[in-house]
Amino acid sequence: MKLTILGCYSATPRALTNTTSQVLEINNHMFLIDCGEGTQIHLRKHKIKFNRIKHVFISHLHGDHFFGLVGLISTFRLLTREADLHIYGPEGIKEIVTLQMKLADSWTNYNLIFHELKSHNSELIFEDESVEVYTIPLDHRIYTNGFLFKEKEGERKLDINAVEDAHINLAYFRKLKQGFDVLNEDGDLVKNNTVTMPGAKPKSYAFCSDTTYKEDIVPIIDKVDVLYHESTFLEKHANLAPKTKHSTAKEAARIAKKANAGVLLLGHYSTRYDGLNAFKEEAKEIFDNVELCEDGKVFEF
Amino acid sequence: MKLTILGCYSATPRALTNTTSQVLEINNHMFLIDCGEGTQIHLRKHKIKFNRIKHVFISHLHGDHFFGLVGLISTFRLLTREADLHIYGPEGIKEIVTLQMKLADSWTNYNLIFHELKSHNSELIFEDESVEVYTIPLDHRIYTNGFLFKEKEGERKLDINAVEDAHINLAYFRKLKQGFDVLNEDGDLVKNNTVTMPGAKPKSYAFCSDTTYKEDIVPIIDKVDVLYHESTFLEKHANLAPKTKHSTAKEAARIAKKANAGVLLLGHYSTRYDGLNAFKEEAKEIFDNVELCEDGKVFEF
Numbered sequence: 001m002k003l004t005i006l007g008c009y010s011a012t013p014r015a016l017t018n019t020t021s022q023v024l025e026i027n028n029h030m031f032l033i034d035c036g037e038g039t040q041i042h043l044r045k046h047k048i049k050f051n052r053i054k055h056v057f058i059s060h061l062h063g064d065h066f067f068g069l070v071g072l073i074s075t076f077r078l079l080t081r082e083a084d085l086h087i088y089g090p091e092g093i094k095e096i097v098t099l100q101m102k103l104a105d106s107w108t109n110y111n112l113i114f115h116e117l118k119s120h121n122s123e124l125i126f127e128d129e130s131v132e133v134y135t136i137p138l139d140h141r142i143y144t145n146g147f148l149f150k151e152k153e154g155e156r157k158l159d160i161n162a163v164e165d166a167h168i169n170l171a172y173f174r175k176l177k178q179g180f181d182v183l184n185e186d187g188d189l190v191k192n193n194t195v196t197m198p199g200a201k202p203k204s205y206a207f208c209s210d211t212t213y214k215e216d217i218v219p220i221i222d223k224v225d226v227l228y229h230e231s232t233f234l235e236k237h238a239n240l241a242p243k244t245k246h247s248t249a250k251e252a253a254r255i256a257k258k259a260n261a262g263v264l265l266l267g268h269y270s271t272r273y274d275g276l277n278a279f280k281e282e283a284k285e286i287f288d289n290v291e292l293c294e295d296g297k298v299f300e301f
Numbered sequence: 302m303k304l305t306i307l308g309c310y311s312a313t314p315r316a317l318t319n320t321t322s323q324v325l326e327i328n329n330h331m332f333l334i335d336c337g338e339g340t341q342i343h344l345r346k347h348k349i350k351f352n353r354i355k356h357v358f359i360s361h362l363h364g365d366h367f368f369g370l371v372g373l374i375s376t377f378r379l380l381t382r383e384a385d386l387h388i389y390g391p392e393g394i395k396e397i398v399t400l401q402m403k404l405a406d407s408w409t410n411y412n413l414i415f416h417e418l419k420s421h422n423s424e425l426i427f428e429d430e431s432v433e434v435y436t437i438p439l440d441h442r443i444y445t446n447g448f449l450f451k452e453k454e455g456e457r458k459l460d461i462n463a464v465e466d467a468h469i470n471l472a473y474f475r476k477l478k479q480g481f482d483v484l485n486e487d488g489d490l491v492k493n494n495t496v497t498m499p500g501a502k503p504k505s506y507a508f509c510s511d512t513t514y515k516e517d518i519v520p521i522i523d524k525v526d527v528l529y530h531e532s533t534f535l536e537k538h539a540n541l542a543p544k545t546k547h548s549t550a551k552e553a554a555r556i557a558k559k560a561n562a563g564v565l566l567l568g569h570y571s572t573r574y575d576g577l578n579a580f581k582e583e584a585k586e587i588f589d590n591v592e593l594c595e596d597g598k599v600f601e602f
Binding site for chain 2: 079
């Protein structure tokens, strides 16, 4: 699981700070999460192949999370993309994009498939053989979802010595990896767990931005390996957090602790602060394993 | 007259090339012309004060000319702008901006005044005591205007010796500068042109992008001091120009020559080419005074 932070600041893009966008590489998927203005340029800088992005998840319709989307869609068209592109985001997102395409007389030559979200409960919005994606209903000034990305239980690993000892034919290896009991060459049934071991532990990533402190999300993200939780403010501006429906670094840490997260990533910093260290320090008072997102940083888990 | 090129490439923003946007400083106005994605970031890099921009002119609704607009409007709001902002652009531009503001529940705290354009004839769209702005109807794949910015005839300069010799009271100096004849202290009428000289020659700037070669614009931009004309292609791709409704460098030069322009600025280059020198060389075969726009370049005229 590899997470590339294209941008992690709030409000407005500046010369040296980008607004929210991330690329999550998980089981051969490249998921784009949020798409602030200039995201396509940051994707290019990171040499992320546009064609590998097939799913875009937009948390909410504030500009710092989606003003780069229509440009990205338009660039994909100019580059003669053919692969389908799925957009998951709040109701209205389709109208915004299609209105601009209509007025530009520029329809995409690839399929653009919108999955508009309006539920206030967590729901499964994407699933294939290896990954599931759920919404995490957040509490912000407008309708907002976080997203939970979960690897599925992977294939079991063969215990090659045990498999040979049990006289199992090569033809059954695939079934064994999938967890089935199989017949051996002597016609006896071999219990799967006597010749296989569990595969790699499936990993999970939760993206929670933007939101005020909301304990309701804890059961949804319980034991998540990596939690990105917005931390717009430091303690000295804690009074602004509920007013603007954002969180402090400490609140992010409190959620991480309650959810028994593996590691907490902080981001969505207000640009009023000079450095980021205080975010980490304040969060670490509550939760130990804290990392700071920074534009361009790559995490591998 | 000062022109700052924020971006001058076509199609899509890239790591090292920006899409179209320019700032024209003329008689204390800061006019923003087109607004590709990322324009607000480039404005910040050039330390152009956001509050000085009160008028934005959008040529057409292709993304590389206006995808930065809604972000700019939104940033102005976050920075608690109070000054009115006038947007001049094709019909539909208001709907695009207001839909996004509605869905973000983010109305501007300043007046946002749209001037939607739909005429296919050149029209006066802005005028004050010192400047006039006219549309230049262009021929592109969708409805497109260029813009002609013209200083008005400035005040006349006093010939101080002649004024003293003519016994004109200080109280009449303002009238003299405005071109009126006045009475002197002896009660005689003094002809204005005997005691004043013409003021500085008014300057003009024409922005023509995007367009196919279109001679009809020549009378509108006749004797313009500075002509920016798009030159997407070199001669070796001349066949693409009419097909995509763009121009070659030579065609831009032909328009400059026919219009007796003072200087031709080239821009809106296709990113398929390695360098820009060939654009200048090809244009100079037809018109002598050619300059290349480059991102970040500042021209003073």
